[in-house]
Amino acid sequence: MKLTDQQCKNANVPSSGITLLSDGGGLYLEIRANGSKYWRMKYTSPITKKQVTFHLGTYPELNLKTARMECSKARLLITSGIDPKEEKQANKTQQHENRINTFETIARKWHTDRAKHPDKWTPDHASRVIRSLELHVFPYLGKRPIAEIMPLEVLDVLKQIEQAGKYDTAHKVYDVVNQVFSYAVVLRLCVFNPASELRRELAQVKQKPFPHITDPKEIGELLRRIDGYGGTIQVRTLLQISPYVFTRPSELRLIKWAEIDFQAALWRKEETEMKNGIPHLVPLSRQVIALLEQMKPFTGHYEYVFYNKSTGKPLSDNAANKAMHRLGYQGIATPHGFRHTASTNLNEMDYNRDWIEYQLAHKEKNSSRDSYNFAKYLDSRAKMLQEWADYLDGLKQQAA
Structure with a gap:
């Protein structure tokens, strides 16, 4: 009853x-x-x-x-x-795992796993990635169980970044978040990746080149101002070498004495030190060799050429940028802009495009040429860089 x-x-x-x-x-x-x-x-x-x-x-x-x-x-x-009893226990276990496996927990695990492999990330890049998550994602999704996050929640975070006018940042954050969710799917912590189809929802960003100058007279004036920079010898020499080699600023900033072959006038960068993960050989002009020799008494007994004794580390990312600002070039020219300056002018001077691209360490887009030969065109590039250095010195003298 x-x-x-x-x-x-x-x-x-x-x-x-x-x-x-x-x-x-x-x-x-x-x-x-x-x-x-x-x-x-x-x-x-x-x-x-x-x-x-x-x-x-x-x-x-x-x-x-x-x-x-x-x-x-x-x-x-x-x-x-x-069996309902077993199902209930499984649900409890899942709820417990959800409480443990928050987005922030899994994102930090993903970041730690990636940062362990220097062939994938440089320390600087690893630092930028975690800082981006801490600023833009963790405050909103950090405590949410990663298995419960839906596409609209991710899109809301990205749209907030866009609403602040940071369109390029939104794309970079998307790339990171997408990788975190893909990682969670591989670990079977997510059934699907809620970010996988969201890129098309973001505003398209047209990449702008770093501020740079290409007019020969203006280049000469900039080089003269750099020679007269009154800051530390490390920063001044870093700026003086930059236009001669036009490598990425982080690559030059982190140059080590052990990477330089003074006799062969070559600077060898291992793949772990390069943004594109490919080893690179940079021929050194007489001007660069002289500037490096000048640095030996100051930092020759340290690992890094541009060593900051006050911090016990290499010069910071902003050291050269701040120096350019003090010289009056904020928004006009940057250390990274020397790459554009060299590329534009060398192409106009009818140097072989392949020599220039290899010197810029641009990764081959043609899949049939993926086996990048970092020593290719070495003699031609060495000749080009010496002629480029002599040309820059000529511009500097004309500006005097």
Whole structure:
């Protein structure tokens, strides 16, 4: 006979032991001597074929009507060949994992795994990636279980960045977030990647070149100002060498004495030190060799050529940029802009385009030429760089 709410409420509490009130279908109310009342259900497990007692909840928190609904749900699972007790335990485990596997937890694990491999990331790049997550993503998605995050939540974060006018940043953050979710999918912490189709929702960004100058007269004036820079010799020499070699600023800033072959007038960068992950050989003009020789008394006993004694580290990213600002070139020219200056002028001077591209360490886009030969055109590039250095010196003298 079915129970009523009144029977459940007014059921006598046994002086000892347990009283069971059956509602049928395996559902019953268990009443204990301390007054506690528990809804339980007995069934045969479809998996083990053994009798199982399943706890549904406590009365009156779980009333009679709700207890019957929970019992019906359990019966449906059994009919489908699922043991409701095991299913409940699995759900608890999943909920626990969700609490542990937040976006921030998994993102930091992904970052640590990537940063362990210098062939994938330089230390500077690793630092920029985690800082980007900390600024733009963790405050909004950091504490969310990564398995529960939906595409619209990710898009909201990216749109907030766009609304601040940081369109390029939004694309960079997207790339990072997309990689984190792909990593989580591989680890089976996510069923799908909610960021995978969001790139098309972002505003298109036209890449702008770094501020640079190409007019010969203006180049000569800039070089004269650099020679007269009154800051530290490390920063001044860094700026003086930059236009001669036109490597990426981070590559020059982190140049090591061990990478320089003075006799062969070559600077060898290992793949772990390069943005594109490809080793690179830079021929050194007489002017660059002289400037490096000039640095030996100051930093020759350290690992890095441009070593900052006050911090115990190489010069910071901003050291050269700040110097350019002090020279009056903010928004006009940057250390990275020397690459554009050289590329534009050398092409106009009819130097072989391949020599220029190899000197810029641009990765081959043609898949049939992926086996990049870092020593290719070395003699031709050495001749080109010496002529370029002589040309720059000529511009500097004309500006005097």
